[in-house]
Amino acid sequence: MPQLDIDALVFDVLGTLVDEPAGIRAGIRALDPPPDGPGTERLLSLWQRHVDREQRRILDGERPYRAGGAIDLEAARLVADAAGARGPAAAEELARSARTPPPWPDAAAGLARLAEHFPLIGLSNASRTALLEINARAGLRWHLALSAEDARTYKPDPAVYRLAVEASGRPPERLLMVAAHAWDLRAAQRLGLRTAYVARPVGDPPAPSDRFDLHTDGLTDLAARLGTGRAASG
Numbered sequence: 001m002p003q004l005d006i007d008a009l010v011f012d013v014l015g016t017l018v019d020e021p022a023g024i025r026a027g028i029r030a031l032d033p034p035p036d037g038p039g040t041e042r043l044l045s046l047w048q049r050h051v052d053r054e055q056r057r058i059l060d061g062e063r064p065y066r067a068g069g070a071i072d073l074e075a076a077r078l079v080a081d082a083a084g085a086r087g088p089a090a091a092e093e094l095a096r097s098a099r100t101p102p103p104w105p106d107a108a109a110g111l112a113r114l115a116e117h118f119p120l121i122g123l124s125n126a127s128r129t130a131l132l133e134i135n136a137r138a139g140l141r142w143h144l145a146l147s148a149e150d151a152r153t154y155k156p157d158p159a160v161y162r163l164a165v166e167a168s169g170r171p172p173e174r175l176l177m178v179a180a181h182a183w184d185l186r187a188a189q190r191l192g193l194r195t196a197y198v199a200r201p202v203g204d205p206p207a208p209s210d211r212f213d214l215h216t217d218g219l220t221d222l223a224a225r226l227g228t229g230r231a232a233s234g
Helices: 020-029 037-059 068-083 090-099 107-115 128-138 158-168 182-190 219-225
Strands: 008-011 120-124 144-147 175-179 194-198 214-216
Touching: 008 158, 020 037, 020 068, 020 090, 037 068, 068 090, 068 128, 090 128, 107 120, 107 219, 120 128, 120 158, 128 144, 144 158, 158 175, 158 182, 175 182, 182 194, 194 219, 214 219
Parallel strands: 008 120, 008 175, 120 144, 175 194, 194 214
Antiparallel strands: none
């Protein structure tokens, strides 16, 4: 495949660079009393459904904007109540688990390698506060990290992707959006960004009709496909 002519990489964070469900799952298992194995997965699903539904309601104009940390706390309260967790701080402690997901094994080294050749921009639905803690704990290297909170909406709203375009000072077609979620890449593609799918166990795989620029097995593969021996443009 010909070399993509790009100036910067834009990375999704949750699911693409860190295993978000694993962090929440660990928080659920730390509840008092702890749920059994099937109970953990049911509670994780309850959390995920709440976050997805409430973000969609905000996107559809059905409720006012609330930052990701506030929605995570709503989800944590639902889960703590459903689990019969004891203690007034159970929900707050559980909500913190969303800010401590483990990185995928190739994330830190892959970003470090790519950062030697391209400007790297993180672009996440996580709040600014959560994104700071996630990046620090996971050892993620950025030149700039942007939260959808700055647009007061959530991906896949085009306003979120415009944050990266405006911050980079480059036209959309000079940016490569990297994500494990096909829905994320489709939204970036509609704004004119180039796209790279990274396969992850918790991602959203491409449909047969999707036409992304790259399909990769991880960040090591992505770095190799981008030819990281080249210097960054501009």
